[in-house]
Amino acid sequence: MSPLPFLTPRRRSRLAGIALNVAGKTLWMLLVLWGITLISFWVIHLAPGSPTDLETTLNPLAGEAARQRLEALYGLDRPLYVQYWDWLTRLLHFDFGNSMSADARPVLTKILERLPLTVGMNVTALVLTLLIAIPVGILSASRQNSLLDRTVTVLVFLGFAMPSFWLALLLMMFFGIDLQWLPISGLTSMDYASLSPWGKFCDLARHLALPILVYTVGGLAGMSRYMRACMLEVLRQDYILTARAKGLSPGAIIWRHALPNALLPVITLLGLSVPGLIGGSVIIESIFALPGLGQLFYTAVMARDYTMIMGNLVLGAVLTLAGNVLADVCYGLADPRIRSAREKN
Amino acid sequence: MPGGVAKPEGPLLALKDVSRAFGVRRGWLGEQRRLIAVDRVSLDVSAGESLGLVGESGCGKSTLGRLACGLLAPSSGQVLLEGRALPLAGARSWAAGRIQMVFQDPFSSLNPRMSARAAVAEPLAAQGVPRAEQRRRAEEMLATVGLDGLGGRYPHEFSGGQRQRIAVARALITRPEVVICDEPVSALDASVQAQVLNLLRDAQERFGPAYLFISHDLAVVGFMCRRILVMYLGQIVEEAAREQLFAGAAHPYSQALLASMPTGASRKEGELLPPPLEGELPSPLNPPPGCRFHPRCPKAVGICRREPPAWKELAPGWRARCHLA
Ligand SMILES: Nc1ncnc2c1ncn2[C@@H]1O[C@H](COP(=O)(O)OP(=O)(O)OP(=O)(O)O)[C@@H](O)[C@H]1O
Ligand code: SF4
Ligand SMILES: [Mg+2]
Numbered sequence: 001m002s003p004l005p006f007l008t009p010r011r012r013s014r015l016a017g018i019a020l021n022v023a024g025k026t027l028w029m030l031l032v033l034w035g036i037t038l039i040s041f042w043v044i045h046l047a048p049g050s051p052t053d054l055e056t057t058l059n060p061l062a063g064e065a066a067r068q069r070l071e072a073l074y075g076l077d078r079p080l081y082v083q084y085w086d087w088l089t090r091l092l093h094f095d096f097g098n099s100m101s102a103d104a105r106p107v108l109t110k111i112l113e114r115l116p117l118t119v120g121m122n123v124t125a126l127v128l129t130l131l132i133a134i135p136v137g138i139l140s141a142s143r144q145n146s147l148l149d150r151t152v153t154v155l156v157f158l159g160f161a162m163p164s165f166w167l168a169l170l171l172m173m174f175f176g177i178d179l180q181w182l183p184i185s186g187l188t189s190m191d192y193a194s195l196s197p198w199g200k201f202c203d204l205a206r207h208l209a210l211p212i213l214v215y216t217v218g219g220l221a222g223m224s225r226y227m228r229a230c231m232l233e234v235l236r237q238d239y240i241l242t243a244r245a246k247g248l249s250p251g252a253i254i255w256r257h258a259l260p261n262a263l264l265p266v267i268t269l270l271g272l273s274v275p276g277l278i279g280g281s282v283i284i285e286s287i288f289a290l291p292g293l294g295q296l297f298y299t300a301v302m303a304r305d306y307t308m309i310m311g312n313l314v315l316g317a318v319l320t321l322a323g324n325v326l327a328d329v330c331y332g333l334a335d336p337r338i339r340s341a342r343e344k345n
Numbered sequence: 346m347p348g349g350v351a352k353p354e355g356p357l358l359a360l361k362d363v364s365r366a367f368g369v370r371r372g373w374l375g376e377q378r379r380l381i382a383v384d385r386v387s388l389d390v391s392a393g394e395s396l397g398l399v400g401e402s403g404c405g406k407s408t409l410g411r412l413a414c415g416l417l418a419p420s421s422g423q424v425l426l427e428g429r430a431l432p433l434a435g436a437r438s439w440a441a442g443r444i445q446m447v448f449q450d451p452f453s454s455l456n457p458r459m460s461a462r463a464a465v466a467e468p469l470a471a472q473g474v475p476r477a478e479q480r481r482r483a484e485e486m487l488a489t490v491g492l493d494g495l496g497g498r499y500p501h502e503f504s505g506g507q508r509q510r511i512a513v514a515r516a517l518i519t520r521p522e523v524v525i526c527d528e529p530v531s532a533l534d535a536s537v538q539a540q541v542l543n544l545l546r547d548a549q550e551r552f553g554p555a556y557l558f559i560s561h562d563l564a565v566v567g568f569m570c571r572r573i574l575v576m577y578l579g580q581i582v583e584e585a586a587r588e589q590l591f592a593g594a595a596h597p598y599s600q601a602l603l604a605s606m607p608t609g610a611s612r613k614e615g616e617l618l619p620p621p622l623e624g625e626l627p628s629p630l631n632p633p634p635g636c637r638f639h640p641r642c643p644k645a646v647g648i649c650r651r652e653p654p655a656w657k658e659l660a661p662g663w664r665a666r667c668h669l670a
Contacts, residue, residue, distance in 0.1 A: 239456045242516075249437075334458075
């Protein structure tokens with residue numbers, strides 16, 4: 001990509017334009033966010049079951065009185081709109097409420113506990129995916145129909161067809177059980193506390209290697225295919241031919257003409273993948289016994305832990321919207337066509 | 346060299362029996378077949394002249410243009426620049442910057458992320474000219490093509506005609522000896538076409554490059570070029586001076602092209618061209634035997650179906666490939 005333009009006055013005014021645009025967008029997005037919370041709050045409460053089920057209906061010792069006491073405790077006996085209003089005003093103070101599960105700890109604390117693991121894994125996997133998929137896409141596009149391209153195509157379709165849980169189990173069997181190189185589950189070893197900082201890092205890395213590999217393989221197929229398509233589209237433009245006629249080397253043609261144009265659509269794709277960073281796959285996290293957000297959300301849904309579910313949804317919605325804005329800003333910085341359209345507004 | 350007019354100093358750019366085949370595959374597992382897009386073409390371009398190449402869509406004009414500037418390698422035959430074999434276009438080619446191209450589509454021929462100035466200056470960068478000098482010369486060249494002071498703009502901020510001017514500026518900046526113009530005005534409105542054609546003519550007077558001017562429009566080629574080649578299904582079928590061709594072409598295909606030319610008056614109103622000929626251009630995958638034009642030729646006789654016609658020299662610089670010429 002072109003280096004971020006920060007210096008000249010013309011570019012500064014460009015940035016100001018983008019900032020104004022982002023401000024407008026943010027306002028609009030807050031509105032959308034509000035709509036999302038409104039609808040999900042209603043839907044969740046309409047779903048059968050209640051957070052008190054675990055402690056009452058399923059507990060033969062607890063009677064109707066206990067249920068009512070719990071409902072009063074959680075505020076569930078009030079009309080829905082009052083509950084919503086209460087929840088919303090607290091949200092405005094960044095108070096997500098307490099979890100309705102047995103531990104009753106603040107939702108935000110519980111989410112923040114698990115955020116680093118899920119986000120860390122996903123970001124690492126995304127970076128790895130990009131680091132592999134972009135060069136692979138470029139190579140197979142610039143040698144279209146070569147042996148390399150065909151091999152990559154076959155591998156990609158294998159990647160598409162392979163369910164991630166199956167790959168996870170296969171990898172566990174091979175690296176964990178047959179070779180015994182890597183631990184097969186959990187986040188840390190027993191002696192983790194006694195390790196040096198470097199030892200701790202290595203221990204974590206060994207535990208996370210397989211899940212990150214599974215995530216990476218999952219994203220690789222689509223991303224490299226997408227990159228190849230973008231690149232092919234650019235390579236068949238006439239300005240690539242003229243670049244060759246000018247006497248540029250193949251490397252310079254790819255680097256200066258093809259790649260910057262082919263990467264533009266990837267920016268959008270990355271923006272769209274931001275919410276996925278906390279999405280965390282329930283399946284993968286369960287297989288590797290990792291305490292990530294995916295599992296947290298899954299148990300919250302199962303237990304009808306309303307505040308926890310809403311907390312997760314709000315986080316997801318905020319990230320989705322933020323990803324959109326981010327993609328917009330990056331696109332605006334990178335693409336002259338959009339840049340100048342903004343300046344005119 | 347069949348019929349080529351030998352100039353004392355030799356041609357600047359010469360194609361000798363150049364063919365180019367593409368492997369094409371029908372469907373995923375279909376057999377590979379050879380499509381001969383350009384079939385044993387010979388032509389000479391002398392310094393400073395403009396040579397026209399005219400023919401229907403799909404007859405191989407663009408492929409020929411790309412062969413002539415080293416963007417494609419010939420399957421057989423030779424492309425010579427000043428008598429030396431032209432290498433494929435690339436960084437270390439001795440011919441880099443000496444042959445440039447102007448393409449048809451003004452929207453795909455400019456990198457959308459490069460300002461006009463950067464696009465025009467880049468060929469100089471490839472030659473290692475210092476930055477300040479690049480910029481100065483790019484601005485100067487943009488002024489020459491009538492885009493004074495607009496160098497900071499990006500391609501989408503220009504009209505089609507203006508973009509084509511940028512493409513011309515980019516092609517001329519290295520002072521090339523040959524510019525291949527591949528339908529440079531076909532995508533433009535009739536009124537803008539004339540401006541760009543005039544620009545190309547002025548540029549030739551000022552900087553002196555030779556043009557290989559490709560078009561499906563005989564009127565445009567006639568405006569630009571003194572010498573014209575007529576191409577049909579990968580082969581050159583007639584070569585003649587402009588006056589000769591317009592006064593009375595020898596090959597029935599050239600005659601058909603002339604007959605389908607609208608008169609000057611109706612052209613100006615931007616009228617669509619009538620279809621030049623009966624029937625479709627046959628697929629170059631299996632060209633008709635004998636004379637390739639015989640299925641559509643109003644004058645075809647028995648021998649036309651069996652034997653491909655050889656070149657016939659009708660006058661110096663005028664030859665045609667027809668049994669009846
Ligand atoms: N890369 C390629 N692979 C396969 N076939 C090709 C390739 N390039 C051109 N052809 C074929 O070669 C023939 C000539 O194509 P070319 O583009 O040279 O024609 P053209 O005269 O320039 O047509 P137009 O006026 O439409 O630009 C066509 O049949 C085309 O399908
Ligand atoms: S050789 Fe025969 S078919 Fe071919 S152009 Fe001449 S008359 Fe027509
Ligand atoms: Mg063409």
